Amino acid sequence: MDDDLxxxxARIRSWRDExxxxxxxxxxxxxxxxxxxxxxxxxxxxxxIAVLLKVTHGLNRRPSELLSEVDASRQVAVMRRDDLQTLSVDQRGAIQHLIGTIPGNKLDVCRVRIEPGVGAGMDGHEPWQFRGEMVLLIxxxxxxxxxxxxIFELGPGDxxxxxxSIPHRWIATGERAAQAVTIAIAPEHMQGDLMNRITNPMGMGKRAIGDPCVDMPAGNALALRRPSGSRGGALGG
Structure with a gap:
């Protein structure tokens, strides 16, 4: 039997027992x-892949933890390039976890590829909210x-x-797929929710995502960076 399997x-049984x-x-x-x-x-x-996503979500674990190389005694997780796994469903989008995880950590870094019109908090559905911190690198x-x-329109390098915790959406526009790196400090099940939103937006309804949000003012809660010499900025919402 394959070592990965x-x-x-072993990890699913261990997590279930824990x-x-x-x-x-x-x-x-x-x-x-x-x-x-x-x-x-x-x-x-x-x-x-769909079953593994459901099981890890049920265990409040990230899918990347299934194959990451973890040394619990040193609180170190190594993700080798050859171990990177891409989760893709229905040709709507894909997520590749770029780092391993250590016990109790909330940081996750992923590469997300989404087709036009697809993203988190799509039009006609509830915006996304979770307690933590978020960066998108296009x-x-x-x-x-x-x-x-x-509204902010972002392109390569932005x-x-x-x-x-502020209600938000991010959606691929234009005529071709968008690719972004997401850096998030978030609840452990956040990435599973993101994959569900990308692949099954009609099923999300009004369900709250992540931990209960803390009411915070929008002022000074956002920073936008563009490549040197780029044009454009925030557009009126």
Whole structure:
């Protein structure tokens, strides 16, 4: 059996034991059958990416933790280039976790690729909110960000740093896919919620995302940086 599958199975069982969850309890939280989780833990099936996303979300873990190289005694996590995993569903978008995680840490760095019209808090749906800190670094394409009604059009080389407890959206615009690096200090399940929003926007409804937000004024909660010599700025919301 492949070593990666053995590691995935061992970590899922270990995390479930740490959380004190039965197979059925985890299944209910992850919307996956208890028998499927049993088969994963006992190397009796090869789980799909969609199932692994659900299970890690049910355990309040990031998918990247399944294969990251962790030394708990030193609080160090090493992510090798060859171990980078890309999660992609329905050709709407993909997320690649760029760093490993250490116990208790809330930092995550990802590369996100989204098709035009796709993103977090898409038009017609509730904006995104979570307690933490967020940076978007645009690598390719165009991204429109809406921070509590203030609109910023971003292109390659632009970045935006903001307080994500403020209602916000960011969506790929233009005629081709956009690619961005996201740097976030956030609840552990935030990236799972992001993947759900990218791949299943119609199912998000009005569900609150992340920890309860702390009421904070929008002033001084956002910083925008553009490459030297670039034009453009905030547009009226």
């Amino acid at each position: 053995r590691q995935i199975a 959380a004190g969850l039965t197979l059925q309890q985890l299944g209910d939280r992850a919307c996956v059958s208890a028998s499927t989780i049993h088969k994963i833990e006992n190397l009796q099936t090869v789980p799909t 690598e390719e394409g165009r991204v429109r960000t809406d921070i509590s009604g203030e 970045s935006i740093h903001f307080d994500p």
